[in-house]
Amino acid sequence: MQKQYEHIIIGAGHNGLVAAAYLAGQGKKVLVFERRSVVGGKVVTESFGDDFIVDSVQTGGTLRPDIIKDLKLPLRAERSRRQSRSDKPAFVSLQPDGNHLTLDAESIKRFSERDAARWPEFVRFMDKAAYLLDVAYSTIMPRLGALPRLPKNLSIKEGYGLFELGLELRLAGRRDMLHFIRALPMTAQELLEEYFESEIVKAAIASVAIHGSTLGPMEAGTGYTLIHNWMNRGGLSLTPSASPDGRGESEVRGIGEITQALANAVKSLGGEIRTETEVERILLTAR
Ligand SMILES: Cc1cc2nc3c(=O)[nH]c(=O)nc-3n(C[C@H](O)[C@H](O)[C@H](O)COP(=O)(O)OP(=O)(O)OC[C@H]3O[C@@H](n4cnc5c(N)ncnc54)[C@H](O)[C@@H]3O)c2cc1C
Structure with a gap:
């Protein structure tokens, strides 16, 4: 029998992954389709050839501390909401x-x-x-x-x-x-x-x-x-993460670690992600 889902999300960019994780966290049956072989959308760390690994975006928006907390991501919020931004001149x-x-x-x-x-x-x-x-x-x-x-x-x-x-x-x-x-x-x-x-x-x-x-x-x-x-x-890519054993902290290896953490959260909350699956059409039926 075909599996039934309550929510289908097209695209495993960071927005799709956050939405999927919150829905899965509420016990909904969630499926994410991603056309590429990797999740993350524009927020990925990828190799374009030997020894040349780059972040797709540079520092930009910060991942919200409340998302890190709600989804229990193994990332540390770069700052608290009320912390002064003045201590790190950006340029x-x-x-x-x-x-x-x-x-x-x-x-x-x-x-x-x-x-x-x-x-x-x-x-x-x-x-x-x-x-x-x-x-x-x-x-x-x-x-x-x-x-x-x-x-x-x-x-x-x-x-x-x-x-x-x-x-x-x-x-x-x-x-x-x-x-x-x-x-x-x-x-x-x-x-x-x-x-x-x-x-x-x-x-x-x-x-x-x-x-x-x-x-x-x-x-x-x-x-x-x-x-x-x-x-x-401060920016996304400055967000330090917890070390794999959960103790201490290490720098994020690349911005893609953030979307990897989000994808892991989706899966651990019971959601499903299918990569290399492009949505071509959405069929609507009147009820
Ligand atoms: C050139 C450029 C530079 C940028 N630089 C920065 C920056 O430096 N810092 C910053 O904070 N922000 C930057 N941004 C903005 C940021 O990248 C976007 O706001 C953010 O990626 C949007 O996230 P998203 O999850 O909505 O979509 P996306 O990250 O675009 O993810 C969409 C996903 O959906 C998938 N998809 C699309 N269609 C289908 C389909 N039919 N079937 C299955 N999968 C599908 C795609 O493969 C992709 O993985 C930049 C944007 C651009 C275009």
Whole structure:
């Protein structure tokens, strides 16, 4: 008899694997189809020939610490949600005169004493804003009905996440809450001009906002991308993992270790993954 599944996921990229693992964890019968011979989608560590093994993506988004915890992945969260991102400058900004800037007060002082004095307050706000964004990303939003009506059977449980998000915003304090809401649609330039005077300092921080996008720092919404990328500083491939015996910690061997850990979680929770299986058609039947 043909095996029955409650959920079929097409593609074993990290998103498909996370979804599959959570569903399998809830006791659902899950099957993942992957057309390639390896799982991981774009997050893989692969060899393109002898002795040449590369990560498909460089540091980017961080794997959420709550996913690591929920799925008991043998990976250690790179940081806690509230930990400052300022302790690891992401880059060095090289200047034409041979000088350079890193993102810390000491280095900033060489370009502007005033900016160096304002740096801690900027970091404090950005850490808080990144935390609020992190909370927003993990909030399951209630269903939207055909506006202006609310969806039928909207339960208190469904709206609870939104309530919690509102509470977190309010607990951030009136000043930070308003500044956060204001900053999201702003340009990175406008936001940075509220803090800094040095063009070199502003340009270096603004580059965080436009990393990985085709936007420029004078485009609306780069206030949001600045906070988003601030949240992600550290990146996936820096996530250290537990050593195989579960004791101590070692560096991840490659970014693909993350999707391997996810695939293992799917299987250990009872889910199934079929590689080299391309979905060609989805047949829909009316019930
Ligand atoms: C060029 C490029 C560079 C990027 N660089 C970075 C970076 O440096 N850092 C970063 O954080 N993010 C980066 N990203 C973004 C990141 O890779 C994606 O957001 C992420 O991979 C999306 O994950 P996913 O699981 O949704 O899909 P994918 O990772 O794309 O996985 C989809 C999977 O589905 C499979 N599939 C597709 N169709 C079928 C089918 N019909 N049947 C069976 N299987 C199928 C594919 O083989 C694949 O394994 C980059 C993206 C691109 C395009």
